[in-house]
Amino acid sequence: MFAVRTLRSQALRAPMMVRTNVTLPKLDYAYDALEPYISGQINEIHHKKHHQTYVNGYNSSLTQLAEAEAAGDVLKTIQLQQAIKFHGGGYRNHNIFWKSLAPVSQGGGQLPTGALAQAVEKEYGSFDKLIALTNSKLAGIQGSGWAWIVKNKENGSVEVVTTANQDTVGPQFVPLIAIDAWEHAYYLQYQNVKVDYFKAIWNLISSHLIIVSTRNNRKVGKMSELHELCHLTARPIDKSYVEKLQYFLSNGIPSTYTVEECENYLAGKEDEELESTTTPLHLICRSIPDDIKPEEKLIVLEMISELFSWGAGWNLIDNEGNTPGDVLFRRGLHNSEYYNAIVDAGVRAELLLRKVNDDIEFLSDFEDGEVPELVDEEASAKDEPSNDEPSNDEPSSNEEALEKEREYQQKLEQVRKDLIEDPANTQSTYLKTKLEYRDGSLITKDNKDGVMMDWESELMKAGCDTIFSTVREFATDPEKFDESDFTDITVLNIGFGMGIIDTMIQEKNPTMHYISEAHPDVLAKLRQDGWYEKPNVKILEGRWQDTLPELLNQGVFFNGIYYDTYSEHYSDMLDLYDLIVGLLKPSGVFSFFNGLGADRQVIYDVYKKIVEIDMANYGLEVKYTELATPATTGEEFDQSEESEWNGIKRAYWRCKTYYHPEIKFQD
Ligand SMILES: C[S@@+](CC[C@H](N)C(=O)[O-])C[C@H]1O[C@@H](n2cnc3c(N)ncnc32)[C@H](O)[C@@H]1O
Ligand SMILES: [Fe+2]
Known part of the structure; x- marks a missing residue:
């Protein structure tokens, strides 16, 4: 999805x-x-x-x-x-x-x-x-300049170097003191x-820049004092925890300083790539004691909030593949205040990121072959090897820096290619990808990526019921509504897939049933199965982005709209909202397949809130109903016998609860 x-x-x-x-x-x-x-x-x-x-x-x-x-x-x-x-x-x-x-x-x-x-x-x-x-x-130093105590990343040695004017030390050094x-x-x-x-x-x-405790502390061995603090071992957890945390953070230890970075540092391998990012926040989430007292809980919440105010990441992945929220979730702390604090931070971060990215063109906005070069902020902020002046660096380190830069660019290029070539991520690629209807699913032919699977029938039923909900209410309580909304019953489904929801819609016998579908193989299936012959069905061929604006001109309005496409992103949904407000009748209902971030519970919870916020901006109100989802162990590549995902490359669903949305204009 x-x-x-x-x-x-x-x-x-x-x-x-x-x-x-x-x-x-x-x-x-x-x-x-x-x-x-x-x-x-x-x-x-x-x-x-x-x-x-x-x-x-x-x-x-x-x-x-x-x-x-x-x-x-x-x-x-x-x-x-x-x-x-x-x-x-x-x-x-x-x-x-x-x-x-x-x-x-x-x-x-x-x-x-x-x-x-x-x-x-x-x-x-x-x-x-x-x-x-x-x-x-x-x-x-002749004239103006700097002296530095640095750690040489290559050999781990501590060195003293000087730079002239405002030249800074190169990427092969970690500055300790300037x-x-x-x-x-x-x-x-x-x-x-x-x-x-x-x-x-x-x-x-x-x-303070490098506070590393060498104390051999119980099982944990060497670690930084910040990390040690976040293990919450000393009880009671009191104000001194917050003070120490503030001390570390305000003295230059990043709130995202990972256990892995520290380990690499101790092994003299700072430039080694990190495979995971176990942050102080992860450690806290792992360490909150089961028998925590109310006053201790307040301290932990204060520590979490302190970390966020110093830029802690809400969705970084630790060495066990979990975000801090996942850690809490797995510990059964799903509805706790700690969990809510993380979700709120996630909502803020995502909304901020969107603001920052507002002027930026996304990869998915480009057709193949016309993708601009990526500029990476971090890379461009790194020292460029200078060629106008002799530097303090040995020539070999310059070459090495260049080599690193080249490697880095290659990696970026690979990420770019992967994104573009992944039908699940890029519409233009998806629309060119061959599809296959195979026992109970619609999948991409080459990759066996699930586009639609029939375990979703229950969710489609909920979707269909929802978009007809005011039609049903009108039948029992016509007084509540403006009658003119119901002289015709017109609904729209965006994304045909296996036609599960469209079949259910047909059973309700609406006056008009619009279907928006973009993929040629799916359109062929619609034709083959006789959908074009149905008198109350109108098929809008092409992407909804191209076909729906026309309906606005024609003055077509809907009692219900359902949206469920593939290889689209939340940014597409934001565009869709603009059309939805124009296309819904005043009593109309909008619903969609809610897979937003559903491969991870915390992200799912974050997007649940973001949808509420965005819809409120249009005067629309979201009501969620919780439904059970099908068999999954919650693991990323769940290939167990009983799993729905056996034989499918990527599970796009890993949450136990489905948040089914019903969206209407606020009263
Ligand atoms: C997951 S399936 C829909 C399943 C459907 N709800 C059902 O009940 O079977 C997604 C469908 O959306 C179509 N689609 C993807 N992008 C689209 C777009 N931009 N406009 C219209 N249809 C699109 C896909 O081709 C696919 O048929
Ligand atoms: Fe200065």
Whole structure:
């Protein structure tokens, strides 16, 4: 059905072609909190003026670049690279700089313990030696520049590197600490004695960027302190949990820092691709104790909300294939407040994503062969290997960065091809794909993808009953309605498939029964089975997008409309809503096959709400009835004997309950 891939494709869409402005980050401390080592005045000017200038410069260069690209002005696009490098570097470097510092009261100047400390001791003998080395490199910077303590992704070693001007460190390094050696960072306080500034700043350096505890903690072994916290082992779960969580998050640990990233980090393999993303939120969902007390529950909810406010993902998949909501669902916490918090975050995220993507053309909007190149935000934000200036990097790392970039582009290209070539995802491909009617199902001939299966008959029956519901009510209670709505009983079904619902509709003997169908093989079946001869049937050949607008012109109005297509996405449904409001009689009823996100319960719950919100914008109200769904173990590739999905490549249904929608104009 249409919605199976809706969200998967959204997940793929998310990183594409989105360009948003960068903004000046808030500092985690007051301007004067770094005194006496760095004066409040310096910090304020440094942040509000200098850093802000880079933010503005970067944004405006990107805007100019987009304009130059649109105008085909090649020379201008080349000229702009320098400004992007300078301002983009200034923006990024300062972000890392602020995170590299902390007031003494918040851990500034405390040498790191754990994995980083061990690595430094092994390589340099002591942290002091590393500091001395950094200071000598700082002193050696000619003009303006930066010193960095980085972790080399290739060999895992901790290194000190410097960059000139606002050049930033390349993708082969994880920046741990950045020290600004521009005059604007110290002159007001230290004048020309910059060595004193370099000495003083070590009283503020914070090792929060990489908090890794090496404690061998019960069965869990090494992990980050953030992850340890989210295991909720210390009871009672009290306010200190929230405080610690806030501390980690505000000190630069991402809310989506995964167990896998941490493991890779500890093994010195940061650039290894992650196969799964077990986030702090997953850990919390796994760890909520069964005997939780009401006051502890409030704390856990506060932690969840804190994670979301720092950008935690509601639909990331952990090492067991579950989103945080799935984890709760499987633990029987389906209707809990934790679960609802995740669904609400999902609704917000999806609506926001739609807003962001509003101006973006989706892959499915393009015919084959005319798909634009994908621009990946993350990739373009990465350092471009510079060719205009000698850099600090070894030539080999430049080549490697290029090679990585090529690999990355290849992968994107593959994703693009897969999407386009998948009939379940792209209409133009689907409409060219051969179909086969085979015992109780309609499937794609080559791939054996289920288009329609007869276990859905129950759902079709519910659909048919629903679109005739006001016709039935009118028969018993005509007073309630405007009679003119019922002088003719006209219904529309979009998507014939196996004709299950159309056969049921015929049994109700409507005045007119419209059928919208786009696939040539299905139209052939309609012809073969005599549907064209039925006196009250009118077949609209072609995509509904092309045939329904004509009905608006003809003044055809419906008592009921049912929608159930294939390889369409929720964005298509949004287009459909525009037509539905125009085509329904005032007492008309709209329903659809609700497979929106049904391959995962949480996504199903999120889309249940999104439909309500979207329909309300049209003055329509949704009532859901819960129905049971057919045999499935809930697993992705359920091939068990008793499963409906045996022999079908992808199960498009994995939920135990079906939310059947009945949509009418609000009273
Ligand atoms: C899942 S089947 C419908 C099953 C139907 N409800 C039944 O009871 O048998 C989906 C149907 O929608 C058709 N379809 C897909 N996209 C369409 C579009 N844009 N316009 C009209 N029909 C479309 C497909 O060809 C397919 O026949
Ligand atoms: Fe600076």
